[in-house]
Amino acid sequence: MALSIGLRPIGNLAFTPPVRPGGRRSAAALGCGPALLVPSAVLGLALARGGARGYRYRLMAGPAKPVEPAVLRQLGQETLEAIARFTASVPTRGVWKDLEPGELAQQFETSAPEEPRDYGQILQKLEAQVFPGALSWQHPKFMAYYPSSTSVPAILAETVIASIGSVGLQWKSNPIGTELEVVVMDWVAKFLGIGPAFHHSSQVGGGIIQNTAGESMLNIMICARVRAHRRANPELSREEAFYQDSSKMVAYLSDQAHFSAEKACRLAGLRVRKVAARLEGNYTLNPSDVKAAMEKDRAAGLQPTALILTYGSTNTSGCDDVKAFKDLAEDDLWIHVDAAYAGAAWSLDQFRQDAQAVSEVVTSVNMNGSKWFLCGFDSAFLWVRDRKLLLDVFSASGVFMADVEDMSIYNPEFKDWSVPLGRRFRALRIWMVFEYFGTSGLKSYIRQAVDQASWLRSKIEESEHFEQPVQTVFGLVCLRSVHGDEVTRQLAAHLAAQGYGLAPTKIADRDALRVALGATSTTQADVEKLWSDMCEFAEAGSNKRQKR
Numbered sequence: 001m002a003l004s005i006g007l008r009p010i011g012n013l014a015f016t017p018p019v020r021p022g023g024r025r026s027a028a029a030l031g032c033g034p035a036l037l038v039p040s041a042v043l044g045l046a047l048a049r050g051g052a053r054g055y056r057y058r059l060m061a062g063p064a065k066p067v068e069p070a071v072l073r074q075l076g077q078e079t080l081e082a083i084a085r086f087t088a089s090v091p092t093r094g095v096w097k098d099l100e101p102g103e104l105a106q107q108f109e110t111s112a113p114e115e116p117r118d119y120g121q122i123l124q125k126l127e128a129q130v131f132p133g134a135l136s137w138q139h140p141k142f143m144a145y146y147p148s149s150t151s152v153p154a155i156l157a158e159t160v161i162a163s164i165g166s167v168g169l170q171w172k173s174n175p176i177g178t179e180l181e182v183v184v185m186d187w188v189a190k191f192l193g194i195g196p197a198f199h200h201s202s203q204v205g206g207g208i209i210q211n212t213a214g215e216s217m218l219n220i221m222i223c224a225r226v227r228a229h230r231r232a233n234p235e236l237s238r239e240e241a242f243y244q245d246s247s248k249m250v251a252y253l254s255d256q257a258h259f260s261a262e263k264a265c266r267l268a269g270l271r272v273r274k275v276a277a278r279l280e281g282n283y284t285l286n287p288s289d290v291k292a293a294m295e296k297d298r299a300a301g302l303q304p305t306a307l308i309l310t311y312g313s314t315n316t317s318g319c320d321d322v323k324a325f326k327d328l329a330e331d332d333l334w335i336h337v338d339a340a341y342a343g344a345a346w347s348l349d350q351f352r353q354d355a356q357a358v359s360e361v362v363t364s365v366n367m368n369g370s371k372w373f374l375c376g377f378d379s380a381f382l383w384v385r386d387r388k389l390l391l392d393v394f395s396a397s398g399v400f401m402a403d404v405e406d407m408s409i410y411n412p413e414f415k416d417w418s419v420p421l422g423r424r425f426r427a428l429r430i431w432m433v434f435e436y437f438g439t440s441g442l443k444s445y446i447r448q449a450v451d452q453a454s455w456l457r458s459k460i461e462e463s464e465h466f467e468q469p470v471q472t473v474f475g476l477v478c479l480r481s482v483h484g485d486e487v488t489r490q491l492a493a494h495l496a497a498q499g500y501g502l503a504p505t506k507i508a509d510r511d512a513l514r515v516a517l518g519a520t521s522t523t524q525a526d527v528e529k530l531w532s533d534m535c536e537f538a539e540a541g542s543n544k545r546q547k548r
C-alpha cells in the first residue's frame, strides 16, 4: 500500500512520459497504464518508502523496457539482501540434499506464467524453491569433487557483466571484452609461471577463456588432428585438411586422465589409447610405457598424433612427469597438459618448477579458474604455444563482421580461436578477482588448502587406523581405513551423517575417501574437527573389535 501513497502526490508526473536520451517518448504509446510512466526516480522512491518485503512490484509489469537505474537499484538491493541471507545461511544448510529427482521441478508450473509476477514474489520463490535445491559447494564441510570457490568480486562481476550486456563477437563488438581477456590471460599465465611463449605479448602464443576443461581439450584435439594432416601433406589446402582420413591417428592418455579428455579425443576423431599409469606414489604415466604403446601402434600402421598428460588427476591428484616426455615433444606429437584442478598450485614456490617444465614441453595447457582459484564458474583457461594452430582450424567470418586489418596483440579475434562466435565477458570477472585479492591474496588462499591438507596427511601418517592409498601433495587427501573396505565404507557413512560432503571413491580397486579442501569457508578448525570425528569413529570401532 506504500505504492498508492507514493503515487498519489505525483499524479501529474505519472502522465508525463519521460523523454529518453534519443529524444523519443517512451512507453506511453505501448498501451501501458499510467503507473508504467512514473519516472524511475519517483518509482524508486515509492518503493523505497514501504520497507522490505511484500511489495507490490507490479509497476514493472508490461512490455520489456530499457533497464531503469532506479528500478535496478531498488530491486538490486533487495536481491543482494536475498543473496546475503542465503550466503549467511550456508553453514546451517546441509551439504548434500535429501531429495528425490523431480521433487524440485514439481514446485514449478509446467508452463511459464502469462502475467508478470511481482518481484517480491520472485524473490520469495528464489528463497523458498531455488536456494534449498542448490548443493552447498561453499559449505565449510564441503570436501567432495574439487572445490568450486567463488568470492565477493566473482559474484558481483557476474552482475556487472550482465549489466554491460554486450556480446564479444569480435574486437569491435566489445573492445574492452577482447582487450581485458588478453590482459588477464597474460596475468594468469605469469601468476602461474607459464612461460612467455604462451603470453599474448609474445604475439605467437596466447590464452583464451573457454567454458570448461572438456571443451578446451576438444578444441585442442581437433587442432592436433588437423595439424597432423597438414604436416603429413603440406600441399593440402586448408579446407582439405579437415576431410582427411583420421582413422589411423591415435591420442594417448593415462587411465587416470579425466573422462572428458578421452571424450575430447574421440569427438575430435582420434583413436584413444589409454596407458595404465603406475601407482608409484600417486599414479603417474611412465614414458617408456607410452613409448612402447606408440611403437606397437606404429607397427600396426597407426599414427601417434597427440598425448594428453594430466597434472592433478581428478580421482587422486596424481601427476604425469611432464619433463620426462620432452623428447616426444620434439616429434610430430601434440602434447597437451590438463591441469584443470592442480594448475593453481603452480602459483606457489614449491610447485613452480612444474610450470616451468610445462612451459618447456607442451603445445597447449588448460587450467580451471573455477576450481581452486576463486574466480567462479566458468573460467576455463587455455593457452597455446602457437595461436596459428587454432586459427588454422577455427577462423571463419561473415560479411556482417567488421573487417579486421590489424591483428595486433590486443585484437586477437577470439572467434577464430575456438568454436563460439558470441563470447561472454568472463575476463571482467577474472580481472575483478585479481584486483580484489591481489596475487598475494590468491596465493594465500591456495596455500591454505595445501597447509590444511598437509596437516591432515601428517595425522594420517601417525595413525594406526588410517592410511593413504596414494601420496597427495595439493589440497586433496585420499584415505582409507587400515581395517578394510567395509570399515572404510562405514567411515564414509559416519562422516556423511556428521554432515561432511565427502565423495567416496575407489583407488586401486579398494574403497577410499577423497577429502578435497579448498572451500574458502573451511578453516583449520574444521579440518581438526574432521580429524577428531574420524578418530572417534576409529576408537569406537577398535573398542568393538576388542570386545569381539
Ligand SMILES: *Cc1c(COP(=O)(O)O)cnc(C)c1O
Binding pocket: 146, 211, 212, 213, 214, 215, 258, 260, 310, 311, 312, 313, 314, 338, 339, 340, 341, 368, 380
Ligand atoms: C575437473 C576436471 C576436468 C573437467 O573440468 P570441466 O571444466 O568441468 O570440463 C578435467 N580434468 C581434470 C583434471 C579435472 O580435475
